[in-house]
Structure formats: structure tokens, C-alpha cells
Amino acid sequence: MAAPMSELFPSTANAMQQILQGAFSDAATPERGALPNAVADACATLVTGGSETCRLVALTVIAGTAAEPRAKPDVIQEGAGGWDFRSLYKSAIRPVLVATAKNASVAWDPSVDPFVSNPFREARIDQDWVTRRKNKLPGAASLLAIVQHVATEPQQARLVLTELAAHELERLGRLRVNYRIPQRLTTSIVEQIVDTWLKGGVGGRRLESASVALLRCAGTRLRDGWDDVESHHVNDPRPYDALCRTDGVVRAIGEVKDMPIKLVHVEQLAKELASHGAIRGYLFTQRKWWPHHAETERDRIEAFIRDRSVLGLRIDVVDIMEIVRVWLALIDQDDRTLPDFLTMLKDELERHGLPEDRRALADVLDGI
Numbered sequence: 001m002a003a004p005m006s007e008l009f010p011s012t013a014n015a016m017q018q019i020l021q022g023a024f025s026d027a028a029t030p031e032r033g034a035l036p037n038a039v040a041d042a043c044a045t046l047v048t049g050g051s052e053t054c055r056l057v058a059l060t061v062i063a064g065t066a067a068e069p070r071a072k073p074d075v076i077q078e079g080a081g082g083w084d085f086r087s088l089y090k091s092a093i094r095p096v097l098v099a100t101a102k103n104a105s106v107a108w109d110p111s112v113d114p115f116v117s118n119p120f121r122e123a124r125i126d127q128d129w130v131t132r133r134k135n136k137l138p139g140a141a142s143l144l145a146i147v148q149h150v151a152t153e154p155q156q157a158r159l160v161l162t163e164l165a166a167h168e169l170e171r172l173g174r175l176r177v178n179y180r181i182p183q184r185l186t187t188s189i190v191e192q193i194v195d196t197w198l199k200g201g202v203g204g205r206r207l208e209s210a211s212v213a214l215l216r217c218a219g220t221r222l223r224d225g226w227d228d229v230e231s232h233h234v235n236d237p238r239p240y241d242a243l244c245r246t247d248g249v250v251r252a253i254g255e256v257k258d259m260p261i262k263l264v265h266v267e268q269l270a271k272e273l274a275s276h277g278a279i280r281g282y283l284f285t286q287r288k289w290w291p292h293h294a295e296t297e298r299d300r301i302e303a304f305i306r307d308r309s310v311l312g313l314r315i316d317v318v319d320i321m322e323i324v325r326v327w328l329a330l331i332d333q334d335d336r337t338l339p340d341f342l343t344m345l346k347d348e349l350e351r352h353g354l355p356e357d358r359r360a361l362a363d364v365l366d367g368i
Helices: 011-027 037-049 052-067 085-103 127-133 140-152 154-174 187-199 205-219 263-276 295-310 320-331 337-352 355-366
Strands: 228-230 242-246 249-256 280-285 314-319
Touching: 011 052, 011 085, 011 154, 037 052, 037 140, 037 154, 052 085, 052 140, 052 154, 085 154, 127 140, 140 154, 154 355, 187 205, 187 320, 187 337, 187 355, 205 228, 205 242, 205 249, 205 280, 205 320, 205 337, 205 355, 249 263, 263 280, 263 295, 263 314, 280 320, 295 314, 314 320, 320 337, 337 355
Parallel strands: 249 280, 280 314
Antiparallel strands: 228 242, 242 249
């Protein structure tokens, strides 16, 4: 059994950090060492098509086995006899990834905590784990192939880590994006850009980035608005997506839901407003989710919002495209406003978005 975590920090964290740094250095060399074709293919498939969480978990558990061959890369919970990979990722792996991206002049903000994702709260990665994902976690099968190989051949952990690092470097090279934002735009053109970009996304990531950009753009231009909008990585588990502040005081909270809106979602937003002492809340969604759901649920939501207004809480469920049309039309008073909004969207993606969403926005802008 692997040693308890109390015996590992900080020596193991330091070792993992140095090993990962070495893997990125070795990845630049023409000869990286021989791996079985199936394992090499799994590494390539994971990095090119797998989810970010799968990729980050792979780098963490393989670096752990490279640092200590007794570590079990397929056991991802300390309570199940493994290591506290969640803590090791934060202290050892993520800092190397942030520095590597910076050295490559690429905007990449790796997830702060990939192990908080439900699939990685389970005890181990095995075939049953992959089967339970039902093909809804890209890269799950590749991750299994990699950890199973390293579990049986721990002496190849460094080779596998270097192979993963090589593909990560190639991926970073593809992340450099040039956004061609015109100096003059109309609200209808911006509406078309946002609508096209949103339709090409998966889940609520793009909806979240667009909502944050709208809050930033409107907040700085509306009377009694806000001067700062705090957002976070699109995979962050926090119960809100944007905190809008004036002089450090939270004035409004934005939350995003790319699913049918339920009363519990509005109740959670109201709790966050009370927790932060704010009175204005926005629940951003898309027309396909609101108000197209059971009439009884809609009535309960509207009644809840009315009741909370008596307590001074202003809550609205808003369709993102309606907000694009209305807010931008109201604040578009000079040639800078609309390009500024797209720049804010670009900047939010550069800070907290995923590579495919950045590239997609650049492609839409190229097409106008």
C-alpha cells in the first residue's frame, strides 16, 4: 500500500513537480523513448480529444507513479488505498502547467481542481468506471489504457509522462489565436456572431463566457453599474459564475444554466445574494430552456421571484440572446462599444475559457 499522505508532503510534491518539468524538457527532443503502440496512441488520443479533466488527472497520477513506483495510478482516492492526488495536483502539477503555458506565450488557465469532478470522486479508474461514463466523458477509455499500463509497468511512468507532455506542447502550439475584431460593428452583426458561436458549443461553457462579458460591458456603462466582475474557470464548481462589484462591494451576481430552469436554481441564486449582501441577481439561460418547461414549475418560479422582491431582492431569468439585443442596443453610443464587448469576450476566454471555444470564436470572426 502507498505511504500515507502525512509522509509524502512536501518531498513527493517536489519530486512530482521536478519530474513533470523534466518531462516537458525531454518532450522537445526528437527521441522520447519507446512505448507500446497502443499506449502511445492512447496518449495522443487523450490529449487531442479528451476532456481537460481527464488530461490533468492523467498527468497527475502518472507523475505520482514516476515519483514513487509504489503509487497506484488507477486508484484516485486516498481512502481507497491511493494518494491524495487532488492535493498533489494543486501543489505540484498545476504550477508547472501554468508556467509552461506562459513560456509558450499561450493563454491557458488549467482547472483549479479537476478532481472535484464527479467521475474523479470515485475510488478507482477501471473498466466499470469507463462503462459508467456511457461515452459521455471524452478520453475516459484512453485514460484507462494509460493508467492500466503504468500500473503494471511503473518503470515506464516517465516515458508515458514525457509522451503526454509532448502532445500537450503540441496542443499549446495550436492554441495561439488571432482574433480579428472589426473597428466598426452593428448590433445585428454582433448578435449574429454571438448566436453562431453559442450554437457551436457544448454544455454551458460558452454561455458562461458570453454572460460574463455582457456583465462587464454593461456594468461599466450603465448608471449605478459596477466597476469589476469576478469570474472563474468554466469548470469551477462554485455556486455562482460572476460577482459584480462596486468599490469592492458585491452589487449583483450572475449564474448560468444550460438546462431547463427549475425552482431550485432560482432558490440557490437567492441564497448567494443573501450570502454576499447583494440585491440584484441574473440567471442567464437560452430560449430553448426558458420558459419552455412545465407551466406549474414556471408559476412557482415566478411566484418565488415576486416573493423575494418584497425582501428587496431583484432576480431575473434572462435569455442570453435577448440580453445581447437589448443591452448592447442601449449602451451602443459610440464606435468603441461593440468592439469593446467582443474584446471583453475574447479576454474572458483567454483567462478562463477552453481552447476549442477560443478557436471557434476566432473562426466566427474570420467569417464575418
